[in-house]
Amino acid sequence: MADTPASDPAYKVDALIAEDIEAYLQLHQNKGLLRFITCGSVDDGKSTLIGRLLYDSKMIFEDQLAALEADSKKVGTQGQEIDFALLVDGLAAEREQGITIDVAYRFFATEKRKFIVADTPGHEQYTRNMVTGASTADLAVILIDARKGVLTQTKRHSFIAHLLGIRHLVLAVNKMDLVDYDQSTFEHIVADYRSFAQEIGIAEFTPIPISGFKGDNIASAPSANTPWYTGPSLIEHLETVEIANAVAQAGSFRMPVQWVNRPNLDFRGFSGLIASGSVKPGDAVRIVPSGKTSTVDRIVTMNGDLDEAVAGQSVTLTLADEVDVSRGSVIAAADDPPESADQFEANVVWLSDQPLIPGRGYWLKLATQTVTATLAQPKYEIDVNSLEHLAAKTLDLNAIGVTEVTTDKPLTFAPYADSRQLGGFVLIDKLTNATVGAGMINFSLRRAQNVHWQSVDITRDQHAGMKNQKPAVLWFTGLSGSGKSTIANMVEKKLFRMNRHTFLLDGDNVRHGLNKDLGFTEQDRIENIRRVGEVAKLMADAGLIVITAFISPFRAERQMVRDMLPDGEFIEVHVDTPLEVAEARDVKGLYAKARAGQLKNFTGIDSPYEEPESPEVRIETTAMTPEEAADLVVDWLLRDS
Known part of the structure; x- marks a missing residue:
């Protein structure tokens, strides 16, 4: 346009085109954005519906349409019509199986609004993906196959959507063309769903009879095939529903x-x-x-x-x-700050194949905060079919429960009902960095507000200074029979002769008192180490060199204790002894009992031992004597003295 003289009529045309383009861009820039998900049971037509929305909103380019028509012929779509699901099911595995596995995000726009839609999987094993898609959504389209009615996965997805704070629900009764657009079928499904929805606290939802394949009541309403339906089309409803950001x-x-x-x-x-x-x-x-x-x-x-x-x-x-x-x-x-607390009640959706282990430390991420959190044994698990509260010791994959969460430092939060950003969190396994759970805070526990740190005048540095030593926790870990207690005892004697102030915590000894109520299940082992870690921390605060000798088989729990202490004060000592050597010693006869099935959950036999990956000190007992091992530990501890 810069090369066109202003007197040329073409200049005016170019100017008008530029104005139109600018106006068009400005119009789209100022449009509101609605995020929504499609969910429901397997093969309810979620991907087909999204494909139809993209098609009807003119968001498919000609080359995409040509490729889609070719792909539809390959998969043998009935009547050689377009298979809209292929627009969304991008993974080869999805196309081959005809199902959705991953969450697929798509963008489209109409004259009134922009949209980001998440197509979430229907299979129960991929419920974690549905949680991912729902976590940022303002609206959920719950699809139901008109031939099948309300199913268990329909209820699970509805419950999760409600739990995650989605207050706008559309009940899309799909595949109405396969039931001859029967009004009574539609009304029966709506009544069935309404009964369930009221039980879980869903006050309102918008029912719409649709056919994703044929396009009935998707973009325009009413469809000639459903003269008995007088409500909005799906697009009309999506264009006019209130956006959550306005509430925020x-x-x-x-x-x-x-x-x-x-x-x-x-x-x-x-x-x-x-x-x-x-x-x-x-x-x-x-x-x-x-x-x-x-x-x-x-x-x-x-x-x-x-x-x-x-x-x-x-x-x-x-x-x-x-x-x-x-x-x-x-x-x-300033006049209305959020709360801070370190203990909460929360709803938790468990997303891992490995069950929740009460007492184990997980990373908890909420907004921009990351803390260590432990979860108590669930108060109850929720049956999504009956909504009954079931007794539970843990949570398995896709389970939904209510539990108490304790963090290692105060967390700034708001109840999830008030703020999804400051009330929703994810749980991450410390070893694998895999997301294992999603949670929604209900409220802080009263004891978290009533218990406060008492300030003291004598600091831990003063305690240590009086003893003329640096506090430390020497954490001996290894198999039963590896020689932990023997070496730890020698280390304490050597330090004692050097006028060092020490205390020895032995695994068997603490089970006679402090931990006498604990067994040897994985949960009890975790609690055993947690308690010992807390005691060791208090002793280190008093300026002592604490020596512990525990199998402590799990890396996560050893890391939990390390996180309790200042940097450099936790010294992991791996007493590295091959299983066959430790078993040959069998001083206490424990391996023999475990082999005979008389001792359950015994480390190395029917319970795992996770070796330290990078301990401060590694002792190979087959290559040195206990005396030499003790000297190695003492030299390492006092190397800077």
Whole structure:
């Protein structure tokens, strides 16, 4: 257009085209965004429905349409019509099996709104994927095959959607073409679903009879095949439903800090996504959990400073005062800050093939915070069919339960019912880094608010200074019969002769008192180590060198104790003895009993031992004497003295 003279009529045409393009882009830029999921049981037509939505909203390019028609012929679609599911089922395994395995995200837009839709799998074994898709959704389309009615997986997905805070539900009764668009079939399914929905607290939902394959009541309503239905089409409903972000903007200001932005000495800002409310320069804010207050100086973005920022925007805030703010802190309205606590009741959806182990430490991630968390034995598990509360000692894959969560330091939160961003968390296995659970906080426990740290005048450094030594925990781990207790005892005698202040905690000895109520199940072993770790920590606080001798077979629990102590104070000593050597010694006759089936859950026989991957000290007992091993440990401990 720059080369066209202004007097040329073509110039005016180009200018009009440019104005139209700019107006079009501006229109789409200002549209609201609705995130929604499709879910339900296997083969209810979720992928077909999304494919139809993309097709009807003109979001398929000609080359995609040609490829889709060719693929439809390959899979033998009835009547050589388009198989819309192939637009979404991108994995080869999905196309071969005709099912959805992974979560597929698709974008489309209409004249009124933009959409991101997640196609979630229907198989029970992939429920974890459905949780992933639902975690950010504003609306859920629950599909039901008109021929099958309400199924168990329909109920499970509905329960999870409600649990995750999705308040807009569409009951899409699909494949109406296969039941001759029978009104009574539709009404019977709606009544059946309404009965279940009321039991779990779903007050409202929008029922729509559809055919994803034929297109009935998808883009335009009413369909000639359902003259008895007078409600909106699916697209009409999606275009007009209230977007959750508008609700979030009405709440109190909350922004979890993701990053301290310090490009130079003249600028220090705090970046994050605003979870709720709005903020303006001059607003009074409080930093949680520290409680320090300040006022907002600037709201900085890549496109310049803002006069106001609202929920859903990512911004950098600068404050008028130099206050301590770091990743994980929450900047909040000064007169209405969120809570901080280290004990909660929460709903948990278990997503791992390995069951929940009460007492084991998991990483808990909530907003920008990461802490160590342990879960108690569930209060109950929820049967998604009957909604009955079942007694449970653990949670297996796809189970939903209520339990108490304890974190190693206070967590800034809001109940999930008030804030999905500050109330929802994920649990991560510390060893594999796999996500094993998703949780929703209900409330903090009263004891978390009533129990406070008592400040003391004599510090742990003063305790250690009086003893003229550095506190440490020497943690001996190895198989039964490896020689842990023998070497640990020698180490203490050597340190005692050097006038070091020590205390020895032996695995058998603590089970006569402190842990006499514990057995040898995996859960009891974890609790055994947790208690010993807490005692060792208190003794280290007193300035002692603590020596422990425990099988402690699981890496996660040894890491749990390491995390209790300051850096450098936990010294893992692996007494590395081959199983056959330890069994040959069998001083206590335990291996013989285990081999005979008289001793269950015995480490090395029917319970695993996870060797340390990088211990501070490794003792190969087949290559040195106990005396030499003790000297090795003492030399390592006092190497900097």
